[in-house]
Amino acid sequence: MLSRQLQRNILKVAAAPSVRLSLAKQAPRVVLFSLRTFSNTAQKQNASTVETLTPNSDSLGFETTAIEKPGRPIYLDMQATSPMDPRVLDAMLPYLTDLYGNPHSRTHQYGWETERAVEEAREQVAKLIGADPKEIIFTSGATEANNLSLKGVAHFYKGKKKHIITTQIEHKCVLESCRVLQEEGFDVTYLPVQPNGLIDIKQFEEAIRPDTSIVSIMSVNNEIGVIQPIEEIGKICRKNKVFFHTDAAQAVGKIPMDVNAMNIDLMSISGHKLYGPKGIGAIYVRRRPRVRLEAVQSGGGQERGIRSGTVPTPLVVGLGAACKIATEEMEYDDQRISRLSKRLIDGIQSKVEQVVRNGDDVHTYPGCVNLSFSYVEGESLLMALKEIALSSGSACTSASLEPSYVLRALGADDEMAHSSIRFGIGRFTTEAEIDYVINHVVGHVNKLRDMSPLWEMVQEGIDLKSIQWSQH
Amino acid sequence: MANPATKTQVISLYRQFLRSGSKFGAYNFRDYAIRRARDGFRSHMNEADPEKISAFIKKAEQELKVVQRQSTISSMFNSGQRLIIEEQRIVRTAGDN
Numbered sequence: 105m106l107s108r109q110l111q112r113n114i115l116k117v118a119a120a121p122s123v124r125l126s127l128a129k130q131a132p133r134v135v136l137f138s139l140r141t142f143s144n145t146a147q148k149q150n151a152s153t154v155e156t157l158t159p160n161s162d163s164l165g166f167e168t169t170a171i172e173k174p175g176r177p178i179y180l181d182m183q184a185t186s187p188m189d190p191r192v193l194d195a196m197l198p199y200l201t202d203l204y205g206n207p208h209s210r211t212h213q214y215g216w217e218t219e220r221a222v223e224e225a226r227e228q229v230a231k232l233i234g235a236d237p238k239e240i241i242f243t244s245g246a247t248e249a250n251n252l253s254l255k256g257v258a259h260f261y262k263g264k265k266k267h268i269i270t271t272q273i274e275h276k277c278v279l280e281s282c283r284v285l286q287e288e289g290f291d292v293t294y295l296p297v298q299p300n301g302l303i304d305i306k307q308f309e310e311a312i313r314p315d316t317s318i319v320s321i322m323s324v325n326n327e328i329g330v331i332q333p334i335e336e337i338g339k340i341c342r343k344n345k346v347f348f349h350t351d352a353a354q355a356v357g358k359i360p361m362d363v364n365a366m367n368i369d370l371m372s373i374s375g376h377k378l379y380g381p382k383g384i385g386a387i388y389v390r391r392r393p394r395v396r397l398e399a400v401q402s403g404g405g406q407e408r409g410i411r412s413g414t415v416p417t418p419l420v421v422g423l424g425a426a427c428k429i430a431t432e433e434m435e436y437d438d439q440r441i442s443r444l445s446k447r448l449i450d451g452i453q454s455k456v457e458q459v460v461r462n463g464d465d466v467h468t469y470p471g472c473v474n475l476s477f478s479y480v481e482g483e484s485l486l487m488a489l490k491e492i493a494l495s496s497g498s499a500c501t502s503a504s505l506e507p508s509y510v511l512r513a514l515g516a517d518d519e520m521a522h523s524s525i526r527f528g529i530g531r532f533t534t535e536a537e538i539d540y541v542i543n544h545v546v547g548h549v550n551k552l553r554d555m556s557p558l559w560e561m562v563q564e565g566i567d568l569k570s571i572q573w574s575q576h
Numbered sequence: 577m578a579n580p581a582t583k584t585q586v587i588s589l590y591r592q593f594l595r596s597g598s599k600f601g602a603y604n605f606r607d608y609a610i611r612r613a614r615d616g617f618r619s620h621m622n623e624a625d626p627e628k629i630s631a632f633i634k635k636a637e638q639e640l641k642v643v644q645r646q647s648t649i650s651s652m653f654n655s656g657q658r659l660i661i662e663e664q665r666i667v668r669t670a671g672d673n
């Protein structure tokens with residue numbers, strides 16, 4: 105078709121002798137341009153097709169196509185884990201090589217060196233969240249920090265207080281810890297969320313009882329990126345003398361967090377969500393007014409007896425470095441991620457209709473974009489988008505066909521929950537990657553919709569809700 | 577930046593950042609290293625305070641060492657597979673000629 109149009113253009117040129125000269129000069133450029141566009145589209149369509157092979161004896165006459173590995177997919181699953189910043193690795197390497205002492209060894213230089221490094225890292229973590237270094241306890245990650253906060257506080261105060269408040273959209277490790285506590289006889293209130301993903305403050309305040317010991321509400325949701333009103337929640341908790349824990353695994357290093365301004369008593373941090381190493385995290389435990397925890401693990405009494413076990417110096421140094429970089433780079437990262445996020449959303453929404461972003465319009469972290477594509481099955485779209493590493497939600501739910509409990513808590517119907525995909529943008533994401541993603545998502549959504557009878561009916565103006573589906 | 581000697585020093589530092597940054601094996605780190613250096617130097621372009629300039633130079637010198645070390649490591653421990661987007665770029669440049 106392209107070349108026919110071209111021919112027509114050239115014919116036109118020939119038919120109009122007065123402009124022949126000037127256009128003749130342009131014509132080659134037109135030809136080149138058109139050819140290039142054409143070959144580019146062809147290349148894109150057949151990105152993974154390399155050559156057509158002649159059928160061999162066991163192919164039964166079918167033509168086979170050799171598929172060469174087309175290259176590593178683009179990584180857009182930043183909420184599952186982030187790549188480690190090279191500056192973090194640079195800080196860690198000395199402690200993975202020469203400086204291997206046990207930071208708890210008090211009798212020689214090997215121990216002193218690593219102890220100093222651990223304490224410096226503690227300061228770096230504390231600085232990022234406005235805490236005192238003495239209030240930081242290193243753990244293996246946010247899962248352990250969440251377990252310790254909930255079980256530790258609930259157990260310590262169980263004599264007088266038996267009630268816990270959390271939300272329906274928490275990470276599995278918070279929900280499961282609460283379920284275990286329920287089995288032990290604790291009462292748990294799971295607050296619903298509004299369709300925008302935010303809790304209703306009034307409803308929350310009404311849920312507080314005289315025997316409520318701890319409130320656990322996440323700062324940034326890992327599936328939809330919604331940012332809860334942490335400062336308001338903290339104020340209410342302080343007023344009612346209830347401990348406030350927040351799972352800030354997805355928030356720390358990305359949005360400003362201040363434990364004092366927000367009246368946070370306990371906070372969970374994860375290293376591998378903020379460009380640090382995996383297998384390390386921290387818990388902030390307030391000293392004034394003092395929060396007391398019952399340790400889950402028994403041992404040598406490291407980390408003020410709250411978390412026994414040798415502190416892994418290289419990982420701790422990595423977490424510290426990641427926090428230091430985040431303190432310095434938060435503004436730069438935020439500007440950039442916001443710009444890329446807008447580019448992605450606008451790029452997709454301007455080219456395909458009926459795409460909605462899940463979660464609140466304003467109170468959402470820009471690096472987490474959860475989109476629902478009506479009349480497209482999320483799993484099929486994920487399979488089609490194999491050039492992009494994406495997920496339909498949290499890593500734990502993406503393997504099952506169950507729609508996400510987070511999206512269901514927003515009141516999304518099953519179809520919407522099934523048609524959603526999460527795009528995670530981070531410090532190292534590039535404009536070129538976002539543009540590539542837009543093109544591919546748009547192409548595949550259109551293709552899948554073209555194959556969908558439901559979409560066809562919608563295009564014809566049939567209201568699907570009015571159809572009585574009969575079962576034969 | 578009135579002092580021509582300082583100016584030469586800063587330009588040389590910037591060039592070294594670009595050269596080392598482009599040695600990262602991983603596409604995303606390479607792109608970031610170059611972009612961050614460019615944005616960092618640009619944002620200090622109109623700095624007049626000599627004290628701030630020398631602090632900036634000192635910090636940049638330390639960070640340059642990190643980039644030099646880490647880009648070397650990145651090039652040594654590469655997965656051996658380029659990102660799909662790099663492959664595309666090669667195709668496009670080839671088509672342009």
Ligand SMILES: Cc1ncc(COP(=O)(O)O)c(C=O)c1O
Pocket residue numbers: 183184244245246247248275277322324325326351353354373374375376384385
């Ligand atoms: C909100 C939230 N909490 C907790 C976790 C668990 O963190 P970690 O892997 O450090 O245990 C995650 C990540 O999976 C998360 O997104």
